Amino acid sequence: MDYPAPVQKLIDELRRLPGIGPKSAQRIAFHLLRGTREDAERLGGSISRLMDGIRLCRICNAITDAETCAQCTDPGRSDRTICVVEEPHDILAVERTRDFKGRYHVLHGALSPLQGIGPDELKAHGLIERVRLGGVDEVILATSPTVEGEATAAWLARLLKPLGARVTRIAMGVPVGSDLEWSDEVTIAKALEGRRDY
Amino acid sequence: MPPIASDALVLKTSKLGETSKLVILLTRERGKVRAVAKGARGTRSRYQSALEPLSEVRVGLYGRQGTELFRLGQCDLVRSAFPAGGRGLETSLTLSYFAELLDAFAQEGEAEDAVYRLAIAVVRAAEEGRDIVALARYLEAWLLRLAGLYPQLDRCAACGNALPSGPLAYHHVTHGFVCASCGPASGPVLQKPVREFLREVFATAPSAVTTPPEAARVLESFHQNLIRRHLERDLRSYRVMHDVARGTA
Ligand SMILES: [Zn+2]
Numbered sequence: 255m256d257y258p259a260p261v262q263k264l265i266d267e268l269r270r271l272p273g274i275g276p277k278s279a280q281r282i283a284f285h286l287l288r289g290t291r292e293d294a295e296r297l298g299g300s301i302s303r304l305m306d307g308i309r310l311c312r313i314c315n316a317i318t319d320a321e322t323c324a325q326c327t328d329p330g331r332s333d334r335t336i337c338v339v340e341e342p343h344d345i346l347a348v349e350r351t352r353d354f355k356g357r358y359h360v361l362h363g364a365l366s367p368l369q370g371i372g373p374d375e376l377k378a379h380g381l382i383e384r385v386r387l388g389g390v391d392e393v394i395l396a397t398s399p400t401v402e403g404e405a406t407a408a409w410l411a412r413l414l415k416p417l418g419a420r421v422t423r424i425a426m427g428v429p430v431g432s433d434l435e436w437s438d439e440v441t442i443a444k445a446l447e448g449r450r451d452y
Numbered sequence: 453m454p455p456i457a458s459d460a461l462v463l464k465t466s467k468l469g470e471t472s473k474l475v476i477l478l479t480r481e482r483g484k485v486r487a488v489a490k491g492a493r494g495t496r497s498r499y500q501s502a503l504e505p506l507s508e509v510r511v512g513l514y515g516r517q518g519t520e521l522f523r524l525g526q527c528d529l530v531r532s533a534f535p536a537g538g539r540g541l542e543t544s545l546t547l548s549y550f551a552e553l554l555d556a557f558a559q560e561g562e563a564e565d566a567v568y569r570l571a572i573a574v575v576r577a578a579e580e581g582r583d584i585v586a587l588a589r590y591l592e593a594w595l596l597r598l599a600g601l602y603p604q605l606d607r608c609a610a611c612g613n614a615l616p617s618g619p620l621a622y623h624h625v626t627h628g629f630v631c632a633s634c635g636p637a638s639g640p641v642l643q644k645p646v647r648e649f650l651r652e653v654f655a656t657a658p659s660a661v662t663t664p665p666e667a668a669r670v671l672e673s674f675h676q677n678l679i680r681r682h683l684e685r686d687l688r689s690y691r692v693m694h695d696v697a698r699g700t701a
């Protein structure tokens with residue numbers, strides 16, 4: 255049986271969302287049909303307003319609704335340290351630690367030769383300029399612990415070091431709460447490499 | 453149904469759905485295959501670092517005879533390419549290029565032992581820290597030759613007579629090197645050291661060759677032309693490799 259066109263259209267759109275399969279899409283569509291017009295309009299409104307006013311921070315490329323994001327404008331944070339991440343949501347992961355009080359820079363990806371993502375496809379230019387302008391003591395490279403994340407870090411280090419900033423890489427290794435026995439040799443080798451004195 | 457067990461080299465992975473990865477493997481038993489690795493993303497993935505490009509692994513593949521998409525079962529890391537990539541930016545980017553080159557030349561579902569052994573030998577030589585530029589020319593030359601695309605080095609492509617020692621003159625129309633009476637060359641002329649390097653490439657293991665700088669430069673464009681003519685497209689990683697080199701020079 256075919257659904258009426260507007261229902262089918264909604265199901266098709268919902269299915270494109272992450273984590274939504276055909277069954278869930280159907281369930282959500284029929285849930286909305288059972289609800290009131292106001293409920294549906296409120297949801298529709300917030301989706302259509304989502305893109306209005308959302309932009310990338312002029313300084314760090316984080317997602318914001320102002321010209322500069324909250325982290326870039328917070329006077330309680332230091333300009334002397336910049337933490338470089340691949341994606342905007344990585345900022346939230348670092349923020350959850352509540353330990354980092356510096357600024358951020360979002361690359362919007364990592365060097366990925368196999369996907370055709372090179373320097374021109376990443377937003378690294380602003381980072382270089384920020385460091386070039388001075389006042390930055392340390393750049394922390396918090397790209398993914400993958401071959402591509404490593405290549406991205408190596409590439410950035412090569413661009414940033416001549417500018418005089420200290421460039422560091424986050425440690426990689428055994429996840430907290432896991433069993434050493436089940437970690438593969440690369441993970442353990444990286445953990446040993448990043449060991450520190452007590 | 454028991455899985456197909458095989459040694460394999462991971463060529464590429466891409467995101468699939470919320471938690472999985474689509475993996476392209478060069479297997480010893482079945483040539484190039486595609487497989488879904490369920491739950492391969494996220495910190496609790498049982499695959500850990502085994503699906504990083506150019507990892508040498510031992511896999512179990514589930515799927516019917518003739519399937520185009522397998523399900524990846526166990527995938528044990530035999531040798532990681534992580535240390536090789538850690539040798540520096542050039543090596544890391546060139547390894548990506550190796551993976552794309554192998555993906556482009558390997559046949560799907562068709563075991564090619566020579567290609568598999570070549571791939572493993574080149575990746576291992578990179579890990580040992582051999583000159584990455586020499587290895588790139590080595591891999592290109594051999595993949596082209598195994599695909600029947602490398603011009604003969606000792607016979608004229610036009611008349612079949614033995615080519616005298618000395619420079620090799622390439623002739624576009626015959627897609628090969630030609631002798632003086634069949635020439636002149638319409639393509640590049642490979643000087644004696646380049647020819648000597650090629651002779652070495654086709655006679656020794658990748659860990660044993662070293663490229664003279666001139667040969668590296670001349671052969672890079674010569675090989676790229678042969679590769680492009682065959683694939684009828686540019687390799688993405690090749691462009692990225694050069695963009696990075698230009699930006700960091
Ligand atoms: Zn910002």
Ligand SMILES: [Zn+2]
Nearest residue numbers: 608611631634
């Ligand atoms: Zn001839």
